[in-house]
Amino acid sequence: MVRGQKVMDMGSGVGLDLGAIGSESGSVPDSVPVLDLEHNKFAQQDYWVNQKSLIDFHKSLVDINSISRHEYEVAMVLKSFLEDQGLTVELQQVGNNRYNVFSYIKTPSSKVLLTSHIDTVPPYIPYSVDGTKIYGRGTCDAKGSVASQVFSFLSLWNRGLIKDGDVSMLFVVGEEINGDGMKVANDQFNNTSFEVGIFGEPTELKLGVGHKGIFLMTIQVDGKASHSGYPELGISASEIMIPVLNDLLALDLPHDDLLGPTTMNVGKVDIGVAANVVPASANASISIRISADLPKVVEMVKEKVDGVEHLTYEIEATIPPVYLDYKVEGFESIVLAYATDVPNFHKSLKKRYLYGPGSIHVAHGDNEFVERGDLVAAVSGYNKLIMESVKN
Numbered sequence: 001m002v003r004g005q006k007v008m009d010m011g012s013g014v015g016l017d018l019g020a021i022g023s024e025s026g027s028v029p030d031s032v033p034v035l036d037l038e039h040n041k042f043a044q045q046d047y048w049v050n051q052k053s054l055i056d057f058h059k060s061l062v063d064i065n066s067i068s069r070h071e072y073e074v075a076m077v078l079k080s081f082l083e084d085q086g087l088t089v090e091l092q093q094v095g096n097n098r099y100n101v102f103s104y105i106k107t108p109s110s111k112v113l114l115t116s117h118i119d120t121v122p123p124y125i126p127y128s129v130d131g132t133k134i135y136g137r138g139t140c141d142a143k144g145s146v147a148s149q150v151f152s153f154l155s156l157w158n159r160g161l162i163k164d165g166d167v168s169m170l171f172v173v174g175e176e177i178n179g180d181g182m183k184v185a186n187d188q189f190n191n192t193s194f195e196v197g198i199f200g201e202p203t204e205l206k207l208g209v210g211h212k213g214i215f216l217m218t219i220q221v222d223g224k225a226s227h228s229g230y231p232e233l234g235i236s237a238s239e240i241m242i243p244v245l246n247d248l249l250a251l252d253l254p255h256d257d258l259l260g261p262t263t264m265n266v267g268k269v270d271i272g273v274a275a276n277v278v279p280a281s282a283n284a285s286i287s288i289r290i291s292a293d294l295p296k297v298v299e300m301v302k303e304k305v306d307g308v309e310h311l312t313y314e315i316e317a318t319i320p321p322v323y324l325d326y327k328v329e330g331f332e333s334i335v336l337a338y339a340t341d342v343p344n345f346h347k348s349l350k351k352r353y354l355y356g357p358g359s360i361h362v363a364h365g366d367n368e369f370v371e372r373g374d375l376v377a378a379v380s381g382y383n384k385l386i387m388e389s390v391k392n
Helices: 054-062 072-084 143-158 180-188 237-249 294-305 372-391
Strands: 006-009 014-017 088-095 098-104 110-117 128-130 133-135 167-172 194-200 207-211 213-222 263-271 281-290 311-319 333-336 351-355 369-371
Touching: 054 072, 054 133, 054 143, 054 372, 072 088, 072 098, 072 143, 072 167, 088 180, 098 180, 110 143, 110 372, 133 372, 143 167, 143 194, 143 372, 167 180, 194 372, 213 237, 213 294, 237 263, 237 281, 237 294, 237 311, 281 294, 294 311, 351 372, 369 372
Parallel strands: 110 167, 110 194, 194 351, 207 333
Antiparallel strands: 006 014, 088 098, 098 167, 128 133, 133 369, 207 351, 213 281, 213 311, 263 281
């Protein structure tokens, strides 16, 4: 292979920098195969920087159980790896044994901020491999992005294509729950500035056009227990909760021409203790994916729950829809229905990109996986976004 040679990966629409695959001295390890031109894929893919393997690094992250609020170990592993590569690392404390990892060459402020999250949803699923697919919790959401971003940074830096002040990296906790990691980062960045944010999430190696916002709510009903043969002696929490949920599900929620419909999910309901007991309590958790007019959605929901006797509620999060920069030559685009940390980052940015390996269709599922080739392709994709941002 000749350094600088490129070939189009039809799966990603991104030119793969074949010369970058291998050690930074230009040699290619025996484990890196010849390109399979017929299928536009690598039969066995990896990316090497300083004799470090992208696939091995990704595995080291996925092997660690880092369900939200339990991210300490993965943060320490990431910190150690980056320091070993000669980078400056700061830990931003978010809570007890919870830290964001912020890394740069020497200067915290930079033209480009690469960022993703190191927490995952439950339950933990161990790392495993089946052919070209890598399974496990966080393989694509979002440790695939974390690994590819780190190797993109190191590859460009080691080849002299970026310098101090060009790129910094931020890996946050808590994205999957309430964005508390990114919110703490905002406070830490009072004297730090960036021009372009490249956010890592599973986007199928396409640039996100935009994504829906989110409205999270819990509802609690406190009734009174009694024998089910004498319901008049109690206050049935179920007879209050169920009609309210039905009313919420029947709402005609706003629609956006680009992001599509606003959708509601009643994700968790807990009512009563037994069939022969009038239930004394009920609670429900609701998630609404907002495609348009967040204030209107909040108003519509409140109309259904305000004033209902024995009912209380808490609105846990309200995040509006997000529109992103996506017109970069060589990239396809995608509209996304999930929410991210993008709106939680409050520093002014000239451009915001959302990009990463893997598909949201398997993220959070028991079959979460990422393709080895997509991890490699994502490094090239991040390389291109970084160089586009640095030169402009």
